[in-house]
Amino acid sequence: MKLSKYSIGIGDRFSHQGQAQLRAIMKANKTGLDISPVWNKSNREHQIVHSKPEDVRIEADAAVAALGFTGKYFVDADHINMTTVAPFIEASDFFTLDVAAFIGKPSDPADVEAFVASCKPYMGALKIPGVEPMNVTETLLREIADKFLAATQQASEIYQYLLKTKGEGKFVAEVSMDEVESPQTPIYLLFILKMLADKGVKVQTIAPKFTGRFNKGVDYRGDLKQFAKEFEEDVLVLDFASKEFGLPADLKLSVHSGSDKFSIYPIMAEVIHKHNKGLHLKTAGTTWLEEVIGLAKAGGDGLVLAKTIYERSLGRKDELCGPYADVIDIDDAQLPSVETVNGWTSEQYVNALQHIPTEPSYNSNFRQLIHVAYKIAAELGDTYTGMLRKHADVIGSCVEENIYERHLKRLFDL
Secondary structure, eight states: OOOEEEEEEOOOOTTTTHHHHHHHHHHHHTTTEEEEEEEEEEEHHHHTTTTOHHHHHHHHHHHHHHOOOOOOEEEEEEEEOOOTTTTTTTSEEEEEEEOGGGTOOOOHHHHHHHHHHHHHGGEEEEEOOOOOOOOHHHHHHHHHHHHHHHHHHHHHHHHHHHHTTTTSSSOOOEEOOOOSSSSOHHHHHHHHHHHHEEEEEEEEEEEOSSSBOOTTTTOBBHHHHHHHHHHHHOOOOOOHHHHSOOOOTTEEEOHHHHHHHGHHHHHHHHHHHHHHHHHHEETTTHHHHHHHHHHHHHHHHHHHHHHHHHHHHHHHHHHHHGGGGGGOOOOOOGOOOOOOOOOOOOOHHHHSOOOOOTSOOOOOHHHHHHTTHHHHHHTTTHHHHHHHHHHHHHHHHHHHHHIIIIIIHHTTOO
């Protein structure tokens, strides 16, 4: 089972926007692209909104049938580990193996020694075309092993479980290491891939932590020149690793953390086109944000509900932000008061929340808080989902426009 060259993860917290999301992808594919939609939802999200993995499969299949989509599509068990993977087996055919929690965990000294010994052919000045020469020393290899060997062992255990339960060739595997503080440099990435290959993990996409801030739902913060250099070297490292270590030939980078990294989209586009490589992009919770934007835009009871969501999220900010501490950065002083927001018109609410950086009223702090506040909507139950149905046309239009206009058009220069 293989992804298309390009694929896009489309998270949908409440499973109401499948058709709107797919319409955006089909619109892009009419230009000659072949983008695979990947509906993704994590165990944490299922627990918060009280849904089940099979709900995502039902949504995906229904959207595909309703719109007559004939391309490849997938359902992603997002950010799973050995303790959470089992319920996803039947409904999912894409598994994001999240091993970030195991980075830095100790490994058996004998395993470290075996890894270092296996890397002897690469020691010294390692040259990969297009990448700065890498000085591979025993000290560096031990450092990499100390940080990542346990994480790749965890990936192997999950992968072997998937082989037994799903069967070989029945799923796509991604390894995620992005939600951590320290980035993985290209040389780290190279030997992480070797560890995975040594353990028989046929990874098709990998999500490293890049330099810079990848906060949820807002633009990239960091040195764009440094990112461009790192991203291109990562692409070339993947190309080298797939050939050298026997990994899938279509191995590609995955970019996580809430998407909306508009300033780096042109950089990624240039690199993948230059080297004729694929890309997996996750838009994650941006669809949930478009639901709130759509409610506000609808006005009346929709706007009242959008204001209620903000009021309750502000009162529970620490609770909501805790699980996402590594991927949000909110300045409390820049969050508007409840009284201020309650006085906003539909246009003012939308302008503050919608990710249009040139809009003077846009507030990235407000947006990040709403991004992690879907628990509030989940607690509203039928009150929230009923409003999604009532204002489905407005909300669906927002979702489709967001994915096509802000993401796909930027990334593929449509």
